[in-house]
Amino acid sequence: MNPCPCGYLGDSSGRCQCNPQQISRYRSRISGPLLDRIDLHIEVPNLPRSELRQDDNRETSMQVSQRVVSTRNRQLQRSGKPNSRLTNREIEQFCQLTEADERLLDRAMEQLGLSARAWYRILKVARTIADLSASETIQTVHLTEAITYRRLERKGSLL
Numbered sequence: 001m002n003p004c005p006c007g008y009l010g011d012s013s014g015r016c017q018c019n020p021q022q023i024s025r026y027r028s029r030i031s032g033p034l035l036d037r038i039d040l041h042i043e044v045p046n047l048p049r050s051e052l053r054q055d056d057n058r059e060t061s062m063q064v065s066q067r068v069v070s071t072r073n074r075q076l077q078r079s080g081k082p083n084s085r086l087t088n089r090e091i092e093q094f095c096q097l098t099e100a101d102e103r104l105l106d107r108a109m110e111q112l113g114l115s116a117r118a119w120y121r122i123l124k125v126a127r128t129i130a131d132l133s134a135s136e137t138i139q140t141v142h143l144t145e146a147i148t149y150r151r152l153e154r155k156g157s158l159l
């Protein structure tokens with residue numbers, strides 16, 4: 001979806017003239033229960049053309065693909081299925097947090113007004129982020145990244 005009715009909110013051109021009411025009316029067209037089921041909310045700003053051409057130190061598609069395959073294999077070895085298919089009971093088994101991180105997630109849930117379903121979905125995403133960096137445990141940095149992908153649920157926030 002676009003970030004606002006005109007599509008230019010947050011663009012460096014400064015072309016967006018939408019006011020906060022227009023933006024929140026526009027965003028409320030996606031219902032909460034639907035948003036609840038979308039695990040990754042990511043802003044994708046327009047890239048300047050010079051950026052598009054640059055490819056010096058970037059990971060190649062082949063490298064990314066290999067990382068995804070090994071992440072998936074790690075998940076299959078752990079639980080016999082990809083993280084996305086874990087049941088709530090399996091999530092409790094395989095996606096454990098430290099006590100401090102549980103409190104962190106509790107606070108985030110409260111601030112973002114998230115549902116119990118979102119709690120489990122965040123844990124699965126955090127487990128996958130940990131898998132992508134070949135980490136045995138979910139660390140704070142993995143959990144906080146998973147939480148940031150829920151940014152559209154932050155009430156009243158515009159980017």
Ligand SMILES: [Zn+2]
Nearest residue numbers: 004006016018
């Ligand atoms: Zn706009």
